[in-house]
Amino acid sequence: MKRLATGIDIGGTNTVIGLIDETGTIAGQRSFKTRDYPVFEEYAQRLVGEIETLRSLAPDAEIAGIGIGAPNSNPFTGFIEDPVNIRWYERNADGSQRAPLRHIPIVSHLKQYYPTLPVVIDNDANAAAVGEMIYGGARGMQDFIEITLGTGLGAGVVVNGQLVRGHGGMAGELGHVLLRPGGRVCGCGRRGCLETYVSATGIVRTLLEVMAEDLRPTPLRSTPADRIDSRMIAEAARAGDPLAQETFERTGNLLGEALANFVAFTQPEAIFLFGGLTAAGHLLWAPVQRSMESHMMRNYQGQVKLLPSGLPQSEAAILGASALVWQELHHPTPQR
Amino acid sequence: MKRLATGIDIGGTNTVIGLIDETGTIAGQRSFKTRDYPVFEEYAQRLVGEIETLRSLAPDAEIAGIGIGAPNSNPFTGFIEDPVNIRWYERNADGSQRAPLRHIPIVSHLKQYYPTLPVVIDNDANAAAVGEMIYGGARGMQDFIEITLGTGLGAGVVVNGQLVRGHGGMAGELGHVLLRPGGRVCGCGRRGCLETYVSATGIVRTLLEVMAEDLRPTPLRSTPADRIDSRMIAEAARAGDPLAQETFERTGNLLGEALANFVAFTQPEAIFLFGGLTAAGHLLWAPVQRSMESHMMRNYQGQVKLLPSGLPQSEAAILGASALVWQELHHPTPQR
Numbered sequence: 001m002k003r004l005a006t007g008i009d010i011g012g013t014n015t016v017i018g019l020i021d022e023t024g025t026i027a028g029q030r031s032f033k034t035r036d037y038p039v040f041e042e043y044a045q046r047l048v049g050e051i052e053t054l055r056s057l058a059p060d061a062e063i064a065g066i067g068i069g070a071p072n073s074n075p076f077t078g079f080i081e082d083p084v085n086i087r088w089y090e091r092n093a094d095g096s097q098r099a100p101l102r103h104i105p106i107v108s109h110l111k112q113y114y115p116t117l118p119v120v121i122d123n124d125a126n127a128a129a130v131g132e133m134i135y136g137g138a139r140g141m142q143d144f145i146e147i148t149l150g151t152g153l154g155a156g157v158v159v160n161g162q163l164v165r166g167h168g169g170m171a172g173e174l175g176h177v178l179l180r181p182g183g184r185v186c187g188c189g190r191r192g193c194l195e196t197y198v199s200a201t202g203i204v205r206t207l208l209e210v211m212a213e214d215l216r217p218t219p220l221r222s223t224p225a226d227r228i229d230s231r232m233i234a235e236a237a238r239a240g241d242p243l244a245q246e247t248f249e250r251t252g253n254l255l256g257e258a259l260a261n262f263v264a265f266t267q268p269e270a271i272f273l274f275g276g277l278t279a280a281g282h283l284l285w286a287p288v289q290r291s292m293e294s295h296m297m298r299n300y301q302g303q304v305k306l307l308p309s310g311l312p313q314s315e316a317a318i319l320g321a322s323a324l325v326w327q328e329l330h331h332p333t334p335q336r
Numbered sequence: 337m338k339r340l341a342t343g344i345d346i347g348g349t350n351t352v353i354g355l356i357d358e359t360g361t362i363a364g365q366r367s368f369k370t371r372d373y374p375v376f377e378e379y380a381q382r383l384v385g386e387i388e389t390l391r392s393l394a395p396d397a398e399i400a401g402i403g404i405g406a407p408n409s410n411p412f413t414g415f416i417e418d419p420v421n422i423r424w425y426e427r428n429a430d431g432s433q434r435a436p437l438r439h440i441p442i443v444s445h446l447k448q449y450y451p452t453l454p455v456v457i458d459n460d461a462n463a464a465a466v467g468e469m470i471y472g473g474a475r476g477m478q479d480f481i482e483i484t485l486g487t488g489l490g491a492g493v494v495v496n497g498q499l500v501r502g503h504g505g506m507a508g509e510l511g512h513v514l515l516r517p518g519g520r521v522c523g524c525g526r527r528g529c530l531e532t533y534v535s536a537t538g539i540v541r542t543l544l545e546v547m548a549e550d551l552r553p554t555p556l557r558s559t560p561a562d563r564i565d566s567r568m569i570a571e572a573a574r575a576g577d578p579l580a581q582e583t584f585e586r587t588g589n590l591l592g593e594a595l596a597n598f599v600a601f602t603q604p605e606a607i608f609l610f611g612g613l614t615a616a617g618h619l620l621w622a623p624v625q626r627s628m629e630s631h632m633m634r635n636y637q638g639q640v641k642l643l644p645s646g647l648p649q650s651e652a653a654i655l656g657a658s659a660l661v662w663q664e665l666h667h668p669t670p671q672r
Binding site: 168169178261264304 | 478493495496502508512513525526593598601603604633634635639640670
């Protein structure tokens with residue numbers, strides 16, 4: 001009998017659910033607006049409804065489990081903790097909404113509907129890493145790092161074929177490695193975190209820095225800072241704008257420096273880059289590769305592959321979430 | 337039948353061999369001068385002789401395997417690679433010594449004598465980490481980091497109960513994380529490595545920096561720089577010397593900053609500090625702890641234990657080497 005995993009990607013805007021087989025082929029996919037269901041219980045009901053709809057499309061298949069990728073989720077507790085971009089409420093007995101839920105018991109809630117299935121959750125960057133390992137470019141690798149470049153910088157670290165989850169389920173926060181202590185203010189409350197330099201938002205800050213230092217004209221000076229995004233900087237750089245090019249140069253240098261330190265930690269076979277910023281292609285890749293090599297110890301030089309993710313950008317999230325199920329069957333999450 | 341592991345610590349000066357049971361009790365111990373045997377084959381013969389002597393002291397015990405801790409060793413190849421402090425030669429047919437051996441096949445050589453026993457090797461910092469896990473303060477822990485503060489800074493990282501060895505057996509080189517890129521020259525050829533600041537030699541360099549900045553008198557100004565060691569700085573600090581105190585303060589701050597980044601990587605349950613510099617006690621501990629907490633993300637604060645190693649300093653090396661045997665029985669080193 002064919003086995004399928006349910007992958008759920010919970011984002012601030014959309015919730016996407018997919019049924020995926022062991023090779024990464026998507027048998028079916030559904031989605032709805034997360035914010036249409038501000039009451040958590042109603043959200044969960046809609047979620048279960050979609051899972052059942054998908055399941056009815058593949059009546060002959062066996063469902064191996066449910067995997068969830070969500071920001072701020074904890075694989076050990078099964079909770080989404082204090083999410084920043086998602087707000088759910090409890091409903092009072094009289095039907096009115098109560099205070100926002102800070103700890104969202106998503107796994108235990110789904111377990112009520114599916115008591116015999118493995119239900120697992122992890123943050124989106126860890127899910128992406130497991131997706132890379134099961135369906136993507138990291139198949140057969142025991143040691144690699146997946147870096148996701150979005151609004152922030154996320155990471156999933158795999159060692160000895162297993163995800164590094166840490167003592168409390170919060171390992172791999174490489175966006176919050178202090179690259180320049182005392183440097184740029186970060187959303188986490190500290191200064192100098194890697195993601196304040198290297199991310200879709202970090203690169204815009206770097207452009208502002210370059211524009212402040214340099215007097216040369218650039219069309220980017222005519223756009224308000226809060227309208228500039230990494231794609232516009234990439235376009236300007238491709239059109240020959242030296243300031244935009246310098247911005248990518250600095251971003252790549254800093255990421256390469258950080259990656260060199262990551263290599264000293266786990267000596268991965270490969271580092272995969274994933275996410276919107278990687279669309280800049282050579283503009284980003286060239287300085288990252290050069291900087292990583294020049295910052296590494298001699299023993300590591302020329303030995304760590306820097307690769308684009310092998311997952312399709314648009315479906316990576318549900319693929320990653322579903323991959324958590326196959327990983328769980330091999331290496332059950334310890335009860336801590 | 338009692339089971340014992342043979343632990344061998346190969347250092348530039350001494351080679352120490354011990355027979356150790358599963359609780360860390362040393363049943364017997366021998367040593368000789370490494371440099372008395374510049375021809376590798378003769379060194380190996382003496383080593384085997386000592387192993388046999390020890391074995392004859394415990395005729396009723398079963399030997400579970402041989403574990404070796406040695407600098408620059410590779411667990412996957414079984415070689416000691418380009419050692420800096422040890423020089424062995426091959427002998428020509430006419431008895432004259434040939435060029436120094438760059439790749440020393442220590443494991444395969446011992447395997448000729450002990451074909452049925454597991455023979456495993458790893459660098460001394462990894463061996464210390466495994467020793468901590470099997471006999472010391474990390475018993476029962478799945479995720480921790482062992483930092484050894486000697487001439488340099490070594491580290492062993494344990495994740496999911498297994499040593500992080502990396503794709504090529506060279507993971508955990510945390511002494512060569514770039515803490516201050518462009519900073520102090522390191523023996524590895526780069527600038528700004530953690531161990532140029534935090535180690536027995538790094539702290540002396542920091543003292544020189546403090547003496548350069550500060551005009552106040554200190555008895556340490558009357559000692560030539562190449563005679564100053566970390567113990568003298570600790571003594572001066574305890575006697576109230578503000579420059580020596582400032583030196584420990586800076587050293588601890590930098591180590592704490594580095595540890596905070598390590599926590600973002602693997603979120604260990606504990607970080608163990610081991611080695612000569614830890615004898616400074618509170619002088620080092622207080623600033624490390626303070627700096628680590630203040631540099632960590634809020635989610636990690638107050639959750640990572642900073643602990644002294646639970647291994648006795650003088651026997652840690654053979655304990656760690658022997659522990660590699662017990663670890664190997666649980667998690668065999670993959671053939672890569």
